[in-house]
Amino acid sequence: MKLPAPLLELLSTTFGPHGCFTDEAERIAYAYDNSRRNAMPDAVVFAQDHAQIETLIQACREHHVPVIARGRGTNTTGATVPVDGGVVVSFERMNRILRIDPDNRLAVVEPGVLNGDLQRELAPHGFFWPPDPTSSPWCSIGGNLACNSAGPRTVKYGSPRENTLGLRAVAGTGEGFRCGTYTSKGATGYDLTRLLIGSEGTLALITEATLKLTPKPSGLRTLRATYRNVSSAAHAVARIMAQPVTPCALEFIDDVALKLAHDHGGENVPLTGAMLMIEVDGEPDTLASAVDAVSRAAQGEGLEELRVAQTSEETQALWSARKALSPAQRTISPNKINEDVVVPVNRLPDLVEGIRRLSKKHDVLIVTFGHAGNGNLHVNLLPRDDAERERAHACLAEVFALVISLEGTLSGEHGIGLVKREFMPLALQASTLGLMRNVKAAFDPDGILNPGKLLP
Amino acid sequence: MKLPAPLLELLSTTFGPHGCFTDEAERIAYAYDNSRRNAMPDAVVFAQDHAQIETLIQACREHHVPVIARGRGTNTTGATVPVDGGVVVSFERMNRILRIDPDNRLAVVEPGVLNGDLQRELAPHGFFWPPDPTSSPWCSIGGNLACNSAGPRTVKYGSPRENTLGLRAVAGTGEGFRCGTYTSKGATGYDLTRLLIGSEGTLALITEATLKLTPKPSGLRTLRATYRNVSSAAHAVARIMAQPVTPCALEFIDDVALKLAHDHGGENVPLTGAMLMIEVDGEPDTLASAVDAVSRAAQGEGLEELRVAQTSEETQALWSARKALSPAQRTISPNKINEDVVVPVNRLPDLVEGIRRLSKKHDVLIVTFGHAGNGNLHVNLLPRDDAERERAHACLAEVFALVISLEGTLSGEHGIGLVKREFMPLALQASTLGLMRNVKAAFDPDGILNPGKLLP
Numbered sequence: 001m002k003l004p005a006p007l008l009e010l011l012s013t014t015f016g017p018h019g020c021f022t023d024e025a026e027r028i029a030y031a032y033d034n035s036r037r038n039a040m041p042d043a044v045v046f047a048q049d050h051a052q053i054e055t056l057i058q059a060c061r062e063h064h065v066p067v068i069a070r071g072r073g074t075n076t077t078g079a080t081v082p083v084d085g086g087v088v089v090s091f092e093r094m095n096r097i098l099r100i101d102p103d104n105r106l107a108v109v110e111p112g113v114l115n116g117d118l119q120r121e122l123a124p125h126g127f128f129w130p131p132d133p134t135s136s137p138w139c140s141i142g143g144n145l146a147c148n149s150a151g152p153r154t155v156k157y158g159s160p161r162e163n164t165l166g167l168r169a170v171a172g173t174g175e176g177f178r179c180g181t182y183t184s185k186g187a188t189g190y191d192l193t194r195l196l197i198g199s200e201g202t203l204a205l206i207t208e209a210t211l212k213l214t215p216k217p218s219g220l221r222t223l224r225a226t227y228r229n230v231s232s233a234a235h236a237v238a239r240i241m242a243q244p245v246t247p248c249a250l251e252f253i254d255d256v257a258l259k260l261a262h263d264h265g266g267e268n269v270p271l272t273g274a275m276l277m278i279e280v281d282g283e284p285d286t287l288a289s290a291v292d293a294v295s296r297a298a299q300g301e302g303l304e305e306l307r308v309a310q311t312s313e314e315t316q317a318l319w320s321a322r323k324a325l326s327p328a329q330r331t332i333s334p335n336k337i338n339e340d341v342v343v344p345v346n347r348l349p350d351l352v353e354g355i356r357r358l359s360k361k362h363d364v365l366i367v368t369f370g371h372a373g374n375g376n377l378h379v380n381l382l383p384r385d386d387a388e389r390e391r392a393h394a395c396l397a398e399v400f401a402l403v404i405s406l407e408g409t410l411s412g413e414h415g416i417g418l419v420k421r422e423f424m425p426l427a428l429q430a431s432t433l434g435l436m437r438n439v440k441a442a443f444d445p446d447g448i449l450n451p452g453k454l455l456p
Numbered sequence: 457m458k459l460p461a462p463l464l465e466l467l468s469t470t471f472g473p474h475g476c477f478t479d480e481a482e483r484i485a486y487a488y489d490n491s492r493r494n495a496m497p498d499a500v501v502f503a504q505d506h507a508q509i510e511t512l513i514q515a516c517r518e519h520h521v522p523v524i525a526r527g528r529g530t531n532t533t534g535a536t537v538p539v540d541g542g543v544v545v546s547f548e549r550m551n552r553i554l555r556i557d558p559d560n561r562l563a564v565v566e567p568g569v570l571n572g573d574l575q576r577e578l579a580p581h582g583f584f585w586p587p588d589p590t591s592s593p594w595c596s597i598g599g600n601l602a603c604n605s606a607g608p609r610t611v612k613y614g615s616p617r618e619n620t621l622g623l624r625a626v627a628g629t630g631e632g633f634r635c636g637t638y639t640s641k642g643a644t645g646y647d648l649t650r651l652l653i654g655s656e657g658t659l660a661l662i663t664e665a666t667l668k669l670t671p672k673p674s675g676l677r678t679l680r681a682t683y684r685n686v687s688s689a690a691h692a693v694a695r696i697m698a699q700p701v702t703p704c705a706l707e708f709i710d711d712v713a714l715k716l717a718h719d720h721g722g723e724n725v726p727l728t729g730a731m732l733m734i735e736v737d738g739e740p741d742t743l744a745s746a747v748d749a750v751s752r753a754a755q756g757e758g759l760e761e762l763r764v765a766q767t768s769e770e771t772q773a774l775w776s777a778r779k780a781l782s783p784a785q786r787t788i789s790p791n792k793i794n795e796d797v798v799v800p801v802n803r804l805p806d807l808v809e810g811i812r813r814l815s816k817k818h819d820v821l822i823v824t825f826g827h828a829g830n831g832n833l834h835v836n837l838l839p840r841d842d843a844e845r846e847r848a849h850a851c852l853a854e855v856f857a858l859v860i861s862l863e864g865t866l867s868g869e870h871g872i873g874l875v876k877r878e879f880m881p882l883a884l885q886a887s888t889l890g891l892m893r894n895v896k897a898a899f900d901p902d903g904i905l906n907p908g909k910l911l912p
Contacts, residue, residue, distance in 0.1 A: 148643045178884075289739060345640075432635055455645070
């Protein structure tokens with residue numbers, strides 16, 4: 001597509017010579033994201049304020065040109081790939097922390113603020129914002145909100161939907177609006193805040209967010225439990241979540257992942273059937289009893305060893321396996337298929353057994369690890385060549401069918417984007433999808449916001 | 457309105473002779489709610505399953521007849537009053553707990569289950585569902601979800617929007633659908649679950665809810681702090697919320713309310729400037745340090761006395777003032793105007809001072825108490841005759857303007873219903889209201905669900 005001249009002129013006026021680009025080199029840099037899919041945008045603009053976004057969307061609506069919002073492109077689903085061309089609007093320069101308000105346990109930020117930068121600014125006030133994707137040093141709050149991205153701490157503290165009070169945004173109609181509150185409670189009309197969170201830029205573009213802060217507990221203890229096999233570890237997860245002390249991280253790593261991490265520089269990684277990394281937090285004088293409660297629940301059939309880190313060096317060592325995993329996977333398969341299915345916690349044993357069976361059936365290497373406390377596992381298929389890639393795709397469809405049969409769903413924290421869109425009818429009834437389409441039309445009647453994503 | 461004969465026949469067939477009524481005596485009983493507004497419905501039906509609701513809405517849509525869902529009518533905003541006539545559908549007989557699943561920290565219930573009944577069934581499993589309106593023994597879960605009703609525990613555990621995983625419902629189109637998950641995490645499409653919560657039966661009728669359960673801490677300690685005046689108590693609330701130990705209740709009672717409670721049977725109620733009731737919960741060995749932390753924050757300018765209950769009898773005695781309040785208010789004014797405004801916690805001193813000023817200016821008795829930890833105060837205007845009633849309404853408009861000027865909002869937990877509808881443009885921009893109307897049309901294109909509520 002070639003953009004109409006009046007639109008190009010308006011973009012150039014609105015965003016200025018250093019904020020609007022149409023040359024190929026710039027466009028290529030914004031054509032792809034961490035999904036490794038790519039498609040060329042027709043222009044890239046860099047937003048600096050809310051008013052520019054209103055102008056942008058109104059103009060693009062008039063010319064029927066797609067608008068694709070982009071944080072830092074760390075998502076794995078292709079959610080920011082401009083499949084139908086159009087204008088990519090990057091929020092990376094709209095990155096001011098507008099207010100940190102510890103008295104009211106809130107912060108107001110622009111969407112381009114990096115998650116890690118915000119956490120660093122909050123720390124001296126004794127607060128944090130719970131969502132903690134692995135990419136937190138280089139992913140943006142706007143992206144976290146767009147995808148409802150979470151991380152290990154979600155098991156205790158919730159996802160962006162539980163940690164956001166209000167938003168300012170511009171709908172696909174081109175109209176700016178505010179929703180939500182500056183208060184920790186509100187029952188004034190429909191909850192548009194949560195509706196926008198996880199909508200992947202298909203309903204409105206977020207220009208400001210009021211985030212709910214949580215006091216940062218001053219104490220943390222790390223435990224590592226190894227098990228004879230994946231099944232006994234999965235059963236331990238269910239026991240831990242059925243007792244009252246909720247850990248602030250409860251991570252599962254299967255034997256295939258452990259071996260991979262061990263073979264790729266993780267010499268301290270135990271070679272065992274499965275491993276749990278468990279963290280509990282709280283005020284220092286409450287930690288001992290919390291560690292006891294979680295340890296009791298971790299014990300049971302198949303436990304091989306339970307270690308509690310006594311120093312920060314030991315904590316680092318315990319986490320080394322988990323950290324070594326991502327780079328290790330890349331060495332095997334540059335085209336890994338990275339899923340994040342989720343099932344009710346007590347169905348985890350069935351899920352890990354089922355995945356093992358499918359891995360054998362389709363002869364595809366599958367590594368399974370992740371946020372077990374939420375029943376949310378990263379199921380990574382690692383095809384090494386074209387033949388394996390074909391088998392991996394057949395296997396993936398069966399993984400999703402398995403997850404749905406266990407009362408689970410397609411994604412816990414990555415979202416749908418481009419790559420899981422076709423599987424949505426597996427997880428949602430036609431009537432639910434129909435209502436989602438109606439909601440899309442209510443915000444974006446001409447379908448210009450991030451077309452080709454989320455809804456099949 | 458007289459209902460069309462074919463519709464009446466269908467209702468009678470669908471709901472049976474004991475589930476469909478058109479005689480005046482039955483209709484009168486379903487004409488009003490706790491708002492004391494009333495309007496006659498043309499028929500009352502008692503639902504027992506999801507399929508009946510689909511049939512009902514499809515038929516009413518065909519005949520353009522309003523459908524008004526009703527739990528137990530305990531709301532204070534007129535949300536269940538059938539202002540345009542039509543069919544009231546009561547969920548009181550659709551009251552089965554379908555599943556209690558402690559392993560996955562969830563329960564599946566029909567909407568007519570009473571909040572208190574659910575809590576009682578959950579207790580032996582060691583869990584509870586956090587939302588706890590004062591009416592919990594006789595209000596329904598469906599009503600709690602429709603109004604996003606909360607209570608004292610919200611300050612620590614959140615409202616229905618933070619404690620619901622998924623829903624089954626029937627939209628105004630007549631189509632049944634499921635949304636949300638059985639898992640504690642999900643990023644599969646738009647969040648319709650939260651959108652329905654707090655929508656007061658204007659988008660869809662909920663027929664089943666999957667609730668997120670929380671482990672019930674086994675220990676609880678109650679504190680009572682009295683202060684020289686409302687301002688010093690309000691400042692103490694802000695101090696308590698700015699430190700890391702979050703109480704599970706933080707209730708404020710002003711001097712007018714204390715005197716009222718004292719004069720009406722509460723002989724143990726202290727006559728002082730203002731009072732805070734504070735509760736902390738946790739495992740028993742963590743309580744002492746939590747009580748210490750909260751006590752330190754409660755201390756400061758204007759504190760008169762801080763008591764910690766040592767026995768359950770003492771706890772009962774400390775709560776006696778709060779319990780005596782509601783009956784006491786009724787003796788003064790059967791027409792009390794019952795608001796539940798909310799402001800950021802550190803604006804509470806400005807709010808209570810401002811209300812005091814408005815009470816004097818308009819010469820209307822105002823009692824202020826409530827969930828101070830969320831900045832959510834019940835501002836009850838108590839007019840004793842017609843002249844005072846008129847002054848009270850003028851005063852109310854200024855109370856709302858004050859709240860908005862303090863970055864607050866109209867309602868923390870009661871919702872909008874009929875009585876606060878006209879004030880919505882104070883709290884929300886025209887563009888936000890416009891999007892809410894679009895969302896309404898997306899779910900209920902013919903506007904048959906609870907007309908005349910929530911949106912102005």
